[in-house]
Amino acid sequence: MQGSLGRASMPSPRLLVLFGSQTGTAQDVSERLGREARRRRLGCRVQALDSYPVVNLINEPLVIFVCATTGQGDPPDNMKNFWRFIFRRSLPAASLCHMDFAVLGLGDSSYARFNFVAKKLYRRLLQLGGSALLPVCLGDDQHELGPDATIDPWLHNLWEKVLGPQPVPLDPPGVPWPSKFTLQFLQEAPRTCSEELRVARTDPQGPPSELQPVLAPMVTNRRVTGPSHFQDVRLIEFDVAGSGLSFAAGDVVLIQPENAASHIRQFCQVLGLEPDQHFTLQPQEPDVPCPKQLPQPCSVRCLVSQYLDITSVPRRSFFELLACLSPHEREREKLLEFSSAQGHEELHSYCTRPRRTILEVLCDFPHTAGAIPPDYLLDLIPPIRPRAFSVASSQLAHPSRLQILVAVVQYQTCLKEPRRGLCSSWLASLDPGQGPVRVPLWVQPGGLTFPQMPDIPVIMVGPGTGVAPFRAAIQERVARGQTENILFFGCRRRDQDFYWEAEWKELEKQGCLTLVTAFSREQEQKVYVQHRLRELGPLVWELLDRQGAHFYLAGNAKYMPADVSDALMSIIQEEGGLSGPDAAAYLARLQRTLRFQMETWA
Amino acid sequence: MADFGISAGQFVAVVWDKSSSVEALKDLVDKLQELTGNEGRVSVENINQLVQSAHKESSFDIILSGVIPGSTTLHNAEILAEMARILRPGGCLFLKEPVETATVNSSKVKTAPKLCSTLTLSGLVEVKELQRESLSPEEIQSVQEHLGYHSNSLLSVQITGKKPNFEVGSSSQLKLSVAKKSSGKPAVDPAAVKLWTLSANDMEDESVDLIDSDELLDPEDLKKPDPASLRAASCGEGKKRKACKNCTCGLAEELEKEKSRDQMSSQPKSACGNCYLGDAFRCASCPYLGMPAFRPGEKVLLSNSGLHDA
Numbered sequence: 001m002q003g004s005l006g007r008a009s010m011p012s013p014r015l016l017v018l019f020g021s022q023t024g025t026a027q028d029v030s031e032r033l034g035r036e037a038r039r040r041r042l043g044c045r046v047q048a049l050d051s052y053p054v055v056n057l058i059n060e061p062l063v064i065f066v067c068a069t070t071g072q073g074d075p076p077d078n079m080k081n082f083w084r085f086i087f088r089r090s091l092p093a094a095s096l097c098h099m100d101f102a103v104l105g106l107g108d109s110s111y112a113r114f115n116f117v118a119k120k121l122y123r124r125l126l127q128l129g130g131s132a133l134l135p136v137c138l139g140d141d142q143h144e145l146g147p148d149a150t151i152d153p154w155l156h157n158l159w160e161k162v163l164g165p166q167p168v169p170l171d172p173p174g175v176p177w178p179s180k181f182t183l184q185f186l187q188e189a190p191r192t193c194s195e196e197l198r199v200a201r202t203d204p205q206g207p208p209s210e211l212q213p214v215l216a217p218m219v220t221n222r223r224v225t226g227p228s229h230f231q232d233v234r235l236i237e238f239d240v241a242g243s244g245l246s247f248a249a250g251d252v253v254l255i256q257p258e259n260a261a262s263h264i265r266q267f268c269q270v271l272g273l274e275p276d277q278h279f280t281l282q283p284q285e286p287d288v289p290c291p292k293q294l295p296q297p298c299s300v301r302c303l304v305s306q307y308l309d310i311t312s313v314p315r316r317s318f319f320e321l322l323a324c325l326s327p328h329e330r331e332r333e334k335l336l337e338f339s340s341a342q343g344h345e346e347l348h349s350y351c352t353r354p355r356r357t358i359l360e361v362l363c364d365f366p367h368t369a370g371a372i373p374p375d376y377l378l379d380l381i382p383p384i385r386p387r388a389f390s391v392a393s394s395q396l397a398h399p400s401r402l403q404i405l406v407a408v409v410q411y412q413t414c415l416k417e418p419r420r421g422l423c424s425s426w427l428a429s430l431d432p433g434q435g436p437v438r439v440p441l442w443v444q445p446g447g448l449t450f451p452q453m454p455d456i457p458v459i460m461v462g463p464g465t466g467v468a469p470f471r472a473a474i475q476e477r478v479a480r481g482q483t484e485n486i487l488f489f490g491c492r493r494r495d496q497d498f499y500w501e502a503e504w505k506e507l508e509k510q511g512c513l514t515l516v517t518a519f520s521r522e523q524e525q526k527v528y529v530q531h532r533l534r535e536l537g538p539l540v541w542e543l544l545d546r547q548g549a550h551f552y553l554a555g556n557a558k559y560m561p562a563d564v565s566d567a568l569m570s571i572i573q574e575e576g577g578l579s580g581p582d583a584a585a586y587l588a589r590l591q592r593t594l595r596f597q598m599e600t601w602a
Numbered sequence: 603m604a605d606f607g608i609s610a611g612q613f614v615a616v617v618w619d620k621s622s623s624v625e626a627l628k629d630l631v632d633k634l635q636e637l638t639g640n641e642g643r644v645s646v647e648n649i650n651q652l653v654q655s656a657h658k659e660s661s662f663d664i665i666l667s668g669v670i671p672g673s674t675t676l677h678n679a680e681i682l683a684e685m686a687r688i689l690r691p692g693g694c695l696f697l698k699e700p701v702e703t704a705t706v707n708s709s710k711v712k713t714a715p716k717l718c719s720t721l722t723l724s725g726l727v728e729v730k731e732l733q734r735e736s737l738s739p740e741e742i743q744s745v746q747e748h749l750g751y752h753s754n755s756l757l758s759v760q761i762t763g764k765k766p767n768f769e770v771g772s773s774s775q776l777k778l779s780v781a782k783k784s785s786g787k788p789a790v791d792p793a794a795v796k797l798w799t800l801s802a803n804d805m806e807d808e809s810v811d812l813i814d815s816d817e818l819l820d821p822e823d824l825k826k827p828d829p830a831s832l833r834a835a836s837c838g839e840g841k842k843r844k845a846c847k848n849c850t851c852g853l854a855e856e857l858e859k860e861k862s863r864d865q866m867s868s869q870p871k872s873a874c875g876n877c878y879l880g881d882a883f884r885c886a887s888c889p890y891l892g893m894p895a896f897r898p899g900e901k902v903l904l905s906n907s908g909l910h911d912a
Contacts, residue, residue, distance in 0.1 A: 058794070058795055088810050088811065090811070091797070092798065095790070095795075116823075119819060138827070356881075363894050363895055364879070414892050417894075
């Protein structure tokens with residue numbers, strides 16, 4: 001059409017940012033990318049990978065993938081479908097020859113499969129004909145200054161590649177980006193407001209899920225560590241009769257926690273919110289859905305107790321937005337400092353390193369907190385994430401029960417108030433002896449699957465709370481008549497944290513279990529499960545190589561998996577007479593055939 | 603006469619029709635000739651002859667149409683396109699036309715927005731309405747006479763449009779660094795597109811064969827990062843002790859002195875003015891570090907255990 005090019009606007013390559021995010025960090029980074037793109041006059045779309053119609057990917061000229069690695073080197077839930085698609089053998093080699101791409105990964109190098117999702121995606125995109133603008137960015141939680149230490153310079157290079165060398169655009173001072181939602185406050189509480197704050201399950205036919213959790217009654221909540229032991233560990237039992245929940249050993253139960261009453265009170269006070277006021281939520285963008293977990297209309301109390309994660313550690317974007325909303329000069333100046341690139345270290349020592357919570361930060365900036373428009377609450381504060389626990393009981397042994405082993409997280413940083421785990425502290429505070437207690441939960445397949453065939457022996461190494469999934473496995477196998485079970489269990493002292501001691505003793509008597517223990521603090525030198533493993537090298541080798549045994553490992557991610565793997569490697573070498581590389585290949589083969597499985601947590 | 607921004611040396615065309623009075627036309631042309639001088643030129647053209655005259659393209663800087671006082675000229679798309687053609691790139695058109703303000707569907711008289719869109723569709727940009735004025739009784743009569751149209755809700759509107767800064771058929775290189783790359787890229791093979799699309803439309807299929815993603819990684823990928831690379835750049839030298847902006851506890855001065863003296867002065871007193879503000883504003887030696895903000899003057903007890911480093 002004549003004259004359609006009239007206005008001489010800056011040419012803008014269309015940029016697409018696709019993310020896979022488990023805890024919200026990758027999504028936060030992606031939204032930051034989107035804002036930086038828009039400031040540079042680049043048209044930009046930001047979407048979760050599984051929400052993007054992958055059929056269009058061949059037409060995209062410029063795509064940035066932001067992917068977290070979770071679990072044991074696995075992709076986050078909102079990119080699982082994409083992951084299964086992109087590795088299809090049938091995809092033609094030159095499919096993505098039209099695409100320039102970059103991959104930004106978020107991970108934790110204390111895990112063996114550090115940033116595997118980002119690394120694999122990078123390679124696969126090259127294989128499919130894409131052109132990489134930059135090497136893959138490997139954001140690392142283990143870096144002193146967190147993933148931003150790697151991400152910031154990488155982003156700088158990215159913009160240079162996409163736009164050519166340019167001065168950083170000057171931001172208009174203190175203009176906040178539009179809020180995702182508006183909160184329309186109601187004059188009176190709605191009549192249908194019920195005491196039960198939780199949204200009731202409306203579809204009992206379908207399996208319980210994050211949007212339709214089971215409100216399971218808590219039966220018992222017992223401390224199982226000795227009174228002088230440093231850690232409070234609870235054995236918690238839920239009644240799941242008639243809930244539609246179905247789980248096997250190796251599965252995980254997800255629990256949706258709430259904030260403590262004292263924190264809710266403090267938050268409402270600092271922000272000047274009325275807990276009993278009700279509101280309806282309206283999205284500002286046409287394609288942004290309202291969070292399904294919130295009832296409509298919703299009360300402030302419900303929002304703050306069940307949805308807003310006010311005890312999480314804020315990210316840089318929190319300070320950036322708060323600075324824009326601040327009416328107070330001194331506070332705004334400090335917030336701007338924290339959100340600037342130069343202030344990265346200050347932010348780290350004020351907030352990230354001591355694990356200062358959003359609530360604590362708001363108390364340090366009272367004038368700003370008191371002026372936060374309620375519309376921005378869901379932009380500032382992320383939603384509470386559910387926490388996963390290995391199921392510790394078998395439905396075959398206890399059909400209407402579900403048990404979990406929960407270590408209450410509590411530790412000290414330079415802040416006077418100790419840091420507490422939200423979910424574990426909340427669970428520990430619940431007392432079914434005082435009145436009915438119901439907890440929102442659902443199950444998901446976990447990382448461990450146990451063999452169905454009757455004669456296959458199973459070797460399990462589960463020190464500390466790592467023994468929980470194995471307790472479920474052993475219960476299940478014994479109920480099915482599978483009695484070839486060996487458990488290597490390690491803890492500090494037999495009278496302090498020897499979980500399920502009586503149960504193991506009984507099973508040993510029945511001939512269903514061989515138990516090997518390592519009590520680390522009962523003698524001068526530390527004795528751990530890997531030492532016991534090596535002591536029983538010939539037996540382990542016999543079971544693995546001659547009897548097709550499966551080997552399992554569960555527990556703390558930091559050192560134990562590497563130590564146990566090393567012990568296993570030396571057994572394979574010594575007992576099997578294999579060289580180093582051959583032993584490594586042997587172990588790799590075991591992993592590929594699911595005869596060596598790990599479930600570890602940080 | 604309205605200011606049309608005419609300067610010396612410009613080529614101006616004045617378009618008229620039978621509704622324009624001859625005297626007023628001559629008047630306008632004289633004035634314009636004064637402005638354009640000897641270098642420029644003022645041409646006069648009847649609107650119905652414009653297309654047939656087939657002026658050379660891009661030959662006029664300014665076109666004025668229907669601006670003669672008393673005119674009730676109507677412009678159709680064909681006329682406007684012709685005017686756009688003979689305007690040089692960047693040249694301006696000023697026109698005046700009676701428009702209908704009521705929401706009446708008239709085939710003869712357009713509404714103001716319709717007129718603007720007609721200009722845009724003819725290839726003009728920066729289409730702006732300059733002013734509106736009501737028609738004089740003579741003008742209303744003129745509309746009735748020449749156009750056979752009667753209405754009480756007519757207004758005369760003056761509009762300007764510009765020809766875009768290029769000629770039809772011209773081209774220039776776009777500075778797209780990405781576009782440069784992709785212009786050198788092969789187009790995606792249609793067969794590949796088909797396979798991809800087929801596969802993507804069948805996302806639910808669980809039985810599809812997948813390659814082993816582990817095989818994509820080489821030994822370099824399996825290595826963990828060097829622990830030294832995980833340290834912050836300034837770590838190891840000791841964290842800088844920062845003083846508050848309006849330090850009253852003496853830390854600011856002390857830091858100054860440390861530059862010139864080796865000896866450390868005695869520990870600063872805890873009477874810094876900013877202790878109550880919270881960790882974000884406290885200086886590095888504040889004994890209240892790690893505690894929440896409090897109201898100034900509020901008594902806050904530091905327990906003995908609190909004074910130890912965590």
